[in-house]
Amino acid sequence: MKRGGYLLALVLAIATVGLVVVGTVWPNQSAAANPDAGARLASGSSSPQDAVNTLLQQIGRRDWSAAYSGLANKNDFSEAEFASDLTGNYGSLRTYALLDGFDVHPLRASTDEAQFRANLRWASVVGTFDDPRDLRVVRKGDHWQVAWPLMKEARVPPQVIPVNYLRWDVINRGPQDDWGTQDVEAPHVRIVAMHPVDRGGGVVILGELLNEDVVPAFVTVKAALLGANGATLATEDSFDKISHLLLPKQVSPFRIDFRNVRLSQVDSVHIQPSSSLVSASADPVIGIESQKLNPVPDASLTGELLNQSGQVVNVAHVIGTFYDGNGQIVWVADSYPSRALLPQTPVPxxxxLPADVSSKVASYHVMTTSYRSGHAQ
Amino acid sequence: MKMKPPITNWLRATCPILLAGLLLGADRPTVEVTIADTTGSRSVEKHTQASVVRDYLAAWHAMGQAMEQNQPELLDAFFVGVAKDKLAETVRAQQNLGIQSAYQEQSHHLQIVFYSPEGLSIQLLDDVEYDLVIGKHGKTLGTQHVRTRYVAVLTPTESKWKVRIFQGGS
Amino acid sequence: MKRWATALCGLLSLLAPYGLAQPSAWRFPPTVQAGTAFSVQTSGSGPATLYVVGTGDALQRSVQLGQSIAFSSEDLRNAGHYVALLVAGTETQSAQFDVVASTQPAGLSFIAKPSRLPVNQVNGLSGVVYVLDAFRNLLVQPQRVTFELSDPSGGTQSRVATTRNGVAWVKMNSATKAGSSQFRASSGDIRVQRAVLNVPGEPCTVKMNSHGAGQRIVLETDPLRDCNGNAVPDGTIVTFTEVYGGQQTTVDVPLKRGVARTELLARSRAVISVASGVVMGNEIRVTGGQ
Incomplete structure (x- = not known):
């Protein structure tokens, strides 16, 4: 037993030394896409590409001071403005995101100037989001520096915005079990559309849920796929492809993804919406402006969110429902803008959209859910 | 009082224990379910019927365990409200007296007689047969074969139906 | 196997007292009302112990054979089937009896659902009553239960139902006028009341008006009412949609003080529509604008 232990230790030691040697002689050449792998390249900006890689790696390490000091246009803005351009403000999604990786593509180059398109991929709690920037790189003597395209956050002018607040508070019965004694009634919600589709080797349930009550509802939708013998093939819920908070007469789309089940196996679908009363506010109102369908290759729905209230919305969730010419739902998709919604300030x-779905879309409906620190709306 | 011969005493004392032993290896109680004509305005769906019957029988099993082991907390999973309060009181009374009772179910004939329109209660009548073995400090006092009718009202909770009214001799 | 063993044990149990012990009589009443005093006469002599066990209670008492065993009104309050054993030395007598609920209703478990429903719903409201006695036993004997529903306009609907196995139920219509209704159930002297809120239904129509404000257009709905004339409550979402040149703008606006109001950019040849839930409203075509 003891001898076996020594043998194992010896094997591990030899393997470690071997791997260190291999790593030193043949280092990872794809390090440019990894923000943590920048130490080796940090001193080198002998080419425009090196200058871009160095900067993006410094951003990945959140080394704002080093990144800022190497910029060609640092006199145009402060280090704090540079950092907040990347990390956001007001508790936005960007505030909690980390740089997960980046791609750099050259656009054009001359002896003194080059242009690159960099796509920064940020990882957040709701998935990754892209942050594309066109970077100009200029020669300064024998080395190259990046001119950072700062996106200055809009400043809201001092003003008073009058708002008539409307809010629902709920007092429940309490934990005691006195059967028959009334409790506040759960909101009445109804599935108004449901459509299963076969997609990507799985089944996707698309639908819409209406709060037909006069009070706000916290909603979820569960679905079970039943086979021909009535046996349950799979159960799932809508998770984040739904607006969980529905105000009176508001409709939310929902999408439930089942992987590894084919539609041909499914005999029926059992959908179970559930709702509970929550305290909620009718504000803020968010306008969704300039909504536009964009064709392939970048099939998407774009637009701008305009926070019509006087409060900052930290994170917004945008959900789109897409219909074909017969009014049937063909897709439900969502996104989270990475920046906070400041009052009266549009945020794109x-x-x-999947390319095949994009060609079928005849109309669409977009809704938002907003989160403020300590509140959801 | 006149004394009985020892063999009779031995038989009387050990018979329920033997019976209990035999029953341990015996089949589960036979269960028959019918739905009466008047079940309120709401029809009982198949899966509702199945889950109500399953949870009711499980409640009987839990009640039997609680009475036999004198552990009122075993009732929590299947009883609620009045039914739980009363059964727990009985278990505590048994505990104080040093009594145990074993309910050895033989058959249930269940009728679903009412399902409330809003789906918040369902009523069963149960013509049940069981042997009740009563013991004290581990010694069997007697066994009785019981045939009676229970009326039970079950109400839904997050995960299962729980018995809210549980009343024998109805 | 189970039945065979039961029969064998039953036979032995029967043989033991009859063949080998002096028979002694005790008459237990087959039915006792919960919470009432009663007594049971025993025969023989000497000390014995009485055990009464059921799902509703467990009792133990030292008794003297030949005397009657008195049960006070405090002793057996929970309805159920009970087994009684009288153990004297090695001799055991047994009996079975039922404790039944008392005849007087003392409590009603009244479930009124839903507690909030749209106006004018036929049979939209249900009331279910379980009748209980003073000891929370279910009264399985038929009882008359009266259900009354008063609506906000002062009218009252009334129904009488008789319990079956302890339960009675009715269905009632919701009021035509929005507001609070009182839903009462009574049996004997016992009366229980629940509040039911009649809420407005879907808006009957949604109509918006517009006026210009510079480059923006101000949109405001008329006060929303359901088809019975009840004001649709504040907080109800109204959706304004502006469609222009292949693009659109939407705003979900909650009703405040009965109306929904928003401002949109006035775009040339835009069409603005309004809807609430599944009810579509009118359209406005913008003629000037940007």
Missing amino acids: FAIA
Whole structure:
């Protein structure tokens, strides 16, 4: 037993030394896409590509000081403005995101100047989002520097925005079990559309849910796929492809994805919406402006969110329902703009559409759910 | 009082224990389910019927365990409200007296007689047969074969139907 | 196997007292009302112990054979089937009896659902009553239960139902006028009341008006009412949609003080529509604008 232990230790030691040697002699050449792999390249900006890679790696390490000091246009803005351009403000999604990777593509180059398109991929709690930037790189003596395209966050002018607040508070019965004694009634919700489709080797349930009550509802939708013998093939819920908070007479789409089940196996679908009363506010109102379908190759629905209230919305969730010419739902998709919604300030959004779905879309409906620190709406 | 011969005493004392032993290896109680004509305005769906019957029988099993082991907490999973309060009181009374009772179910004939329009209660009549073995401090006092009717009202909770009214001799 | 063993044990149990012990009589009443005093006469002599066990209670008492065993009104309150054993030394006598609920209703479990429903719903409201006695036993004997529903306009619907196995139920219509109704159930002297809120139904129509404000167009609905004339409650979402040149703008606006109001950019040849839930409203075509 003891001898076996020594043998194992010896094997591990030899393997470790071997791997260190291999790593030193043949280092990872694809390090440019990894923001943590920048130490080796940090000193080199002898080419425009090196300058871009160095900068993006410094951003990945959140080394704002080093990144800022190497910029060609640092006199145009402060280091704090540079950092907040990348990390966002007001508790937005960007505030909690980390750089997951980047791609850099050259656009054009001359002896003194080059242009690149960099796509920064940020990882957040709701998935990754892209942050494309066109970077100009200029020669300064014997080395190259990047001119950072700062996106200055809009400043809201001082003003007073009058709002008539409307809010629902709920007092429940309490934990005691006095059967028959009334409790507040759960909101009445109804599935108004449901359509299963076969997609990507799985089944996708698309539908819409209406809050037909006069109070706000916290909603979820569960679905079970039943086979020909009545046996349950799979159960899933709508998770984040739904607006969980529905105000009176508001409709939310929902999408439930089942992987590894084929539509041909499914005999029936059992859908179970559930709702409960929640305290909620009718504000803020968010307008969804300039909604536009974009064709392939970048099939998407784009638009701008305009926060009509006087409060900052930290994170917004945009959900789109897409219909064909017969009014049947063909897709439900969503996105989260990475920046906070400041009062009266438009923020762009884009919802990506699968190319095959895009050609079928005749109309669409977009809704938003907003989250403020300590609130959801 | 006149004394009985030892063999009779031995038989009387051990018979229920033997019976209990035999029953341990015996089949589960036979169960018959019918739906009466008047089940309220709401029809009982197949899966509702199945889950109500399953949970009711499980409640009987839990009640039997609680009474035999004198552990009122075993009732929590299947009883609620008045039914739980009363059964728990009985278990505590048994505990104080050092009594145990074993309910050895033989058959249930269940009728679903009412399903409330809003789906929040369902009523069963259960013509049940069981042997009740009563013991004290581990010694069997007697066994009785019981045939009676229970009326039970079950109400839905998050995960299962729980018995809210549980009343024998109806 | 189970039945055979039961029969064998039953036979032995029967043989034991009859063949080998002095028979002694005790008459237990087959039915006892919950919470009432009663007594049971025993015969023989000497000390014995009485055990009464059921799902509703467990009792133990030392008794003297030959005397009657008195049960007070405090002793057996829970309805159920009980087994009684009288153990004297090695001799055991047994009996079975039922404790039944008392005849007087003392409590009603009244489930009124839903507690909030749209106006004018035929049979939209249900009331279910379980009748209980003073000891929370279910009264399985038929009882008359009266259901009354008063609506916000002062009218009252009334129905009488008789319990079956302890339960009675009715269905009632919701009021035509929005507001709170009182839903009462009574049996004997016992009366229980629930509040039911009649809420407005879907908006009957949705009509918006517009006026210009610079480059923007101000949109405001008329006060929304359902088809019975009840004001649709504040917070109800109204959706404004502006379609222009292959693009669109939408805003979900909650009703406040009965109306929904928003501002949109006035775009040339835009068509603006309004809807609430599944009810579509009118359209406005913008003639000027950007």
